Amino acid sequence: MTEISKSIISLSSGEISILDNIDEAVFVINKNFKIIYVNRKIKNFLGIEKEFVLNKNFIKNIKGMKNSIFCKKFKIAITEGKPIKFAARDKIKNKWFGVKAYPFQKGLAIFVSDITKRKRSDNKIKENEKRFRLITENAKDLISITDKHGNYVYLNPSFEKTLGYKIEKLLGTNLMNIVNSSDFSHLDDWRNMEDFQYRVKRIDGEWIWLESNRFKIKWQNRTFYVGIGRDVTEKRIAREELQKLYSAVEQTLDGIFITTLNGQILYVNPAFEKITGYTEKEVLGKNPNIINSGKHKKVFFTKLWKTINGGKTFRGMVINKKKNGELFYTDHTITPVKDELGNITYFVGIWKDITSHIEEEKRKDEFISIASHELKTPITTVKVFTQLLQKMFKDSGNKDVNKYLDRMGYQVDKLTNLVRDLLDVSRLQTGKLELRKEKFDIGKLIKEIAENFDATDNTHKIFIEGKPKKMVKADRDRIEQVIINLISNAIKYSPDADRVEIEIKSEKNDIIISVKDFGVGIAQEYLNKIFGRFYRVYDTRDKTFPGLGMGLYISYEIVERHRGKMWVESKKDEGSIFYFSLPYLT
């Protein structure tokens, strides 16, 4: 361009048609601003034909030029004798012009081009960039731009906020410096990622999980990569926790199922499949009664549903049936799962297969039953032989023989009772204790029992107070067993006392019988244990009392099976009062 300007200058006022054909408006002014050369394109700048401009004064004769930015700049160029280059807007025409002015001896050669279009698109770019910045600077996502080697050229503030690095320090460094390369199967993988999760090291050394998308862009003929990542560390931890729970559910030996509110199976775990023999496919959408054994009454399930629909947890032993028809016992828990509003959304059932445990229990009980059975036969023999001998020697006058035979008879009776208790315990355990209920006067029964005790026991006297108001319907033999047990215990555990008090009281629907002793008593902490199987009370004087600890357990269970209750009040070293109630015949 300087070459052109030189030639213009040298030609000064001559006509140069070639200059009419270039895109720029070209004109020359002398130091007084008289236009001494102009080309055709002046119209683009001043809006006037070349002919009306030539030899006119630029300041005085051209409309709008007085005090314009153009005049000011040209004056400076002429005064200082230096080329000038600027862009200015013609406010009237609303056009942008790029101006280059070259001073020479006589004046100034000026080249003007219309740059309105370029200017507008520049502004657009600036606007866009502003918008882009606004988005990226405020985005929570981590946005980065790297060159094709992975060196950062742009990082948004979220990057700094999340990872703690100063952006200026990261710019120019390679992303591989902070990412965990073991999360990529190939080192080049970072270039094309879609919803890819990998770890980035925070400034404090902690790893942050990012879920990223990266894409390639071309800009000014260069390749860049834009990465948009999101911190998913918490989500990932939550998912890992969930994964742990899920694998626990999947790997546990307990059967687990989830159902809708109306009992449609949504999920069963592998243990469920393994134990029942049904695959998940076979049971999905079905009701859990697919494993119903038919061993429970209808009311059992009515109660179960009532419990869980009421928002409570059901817990109990349920007998189920496998696909092959085999029965199995489960310790079953069904819990209603509620949403934040407390509405039940579904049910979760968990059961433990306790078949082998139940079978083991059954075998144990069967053993006790058979053992008791086997014991009873020799006891019978000893008993009858003893009685035959007693009969033989009754009139012999041999006192020693009679005494010894009496002892034998007494011990055989004790043995008989022990075996009976063992058998009762096994029956209670297997739920086979049968009651033969009949109407009877329990007051009369107590009196008979007390008389028998008084006849055989010389240490304690038994006092009875009160009378029943009605008959009871119960198993007479079993209730007799309970009363004998309570009186025997009262005597046994009050070795230093001489009396046992029985009281008969009536409430509206129940009879309450109490047996009071003045013996060793029971410490508070053992009170709730004494009705348990094989529990025995120990005296503080370290005196142990004989017995297997079956009597109270059996008595308690017998009373319970009559819909009665048994309880105790006791003070250590003062004695105990055992109570039991039975419903009156209504």
Add this chain to the structure above:
Amino acid sequence: MTKIVIIDDNEAILEVVKIALDESGYEVITSTKGESFIPTIAKIQPAVVLLDLLLSGEDGGEVAKALRKNKDTKNIPIILISADPSAEKVAKDGGIDGFLSKPFDLDRLLAVVNDCVCD
């Protein structure tokens, strides 16, 4: 002499019951076998059969049923012996005439047997 048959797989029980009932003037025939002894029972025609419920290799209940089926023994009273007291109900429902729960004593044995024989 009134004849009584007792079937039990325990020899000691057989011995003591035989002695006890002998003492009381009965003629006692003992057996450890059930079904195979039925022809003999048919021949002897005892006043009562004492039958243990739990025989080795045999079910006393089945023996009782077989006795009831046999035309020569169907009218002979049966007393069932068992260590399980709940068997009494089963015995009564099955048309058994008496029940002796183990362990029994001499008085109970004589009472149950006398009851049956007198009927």
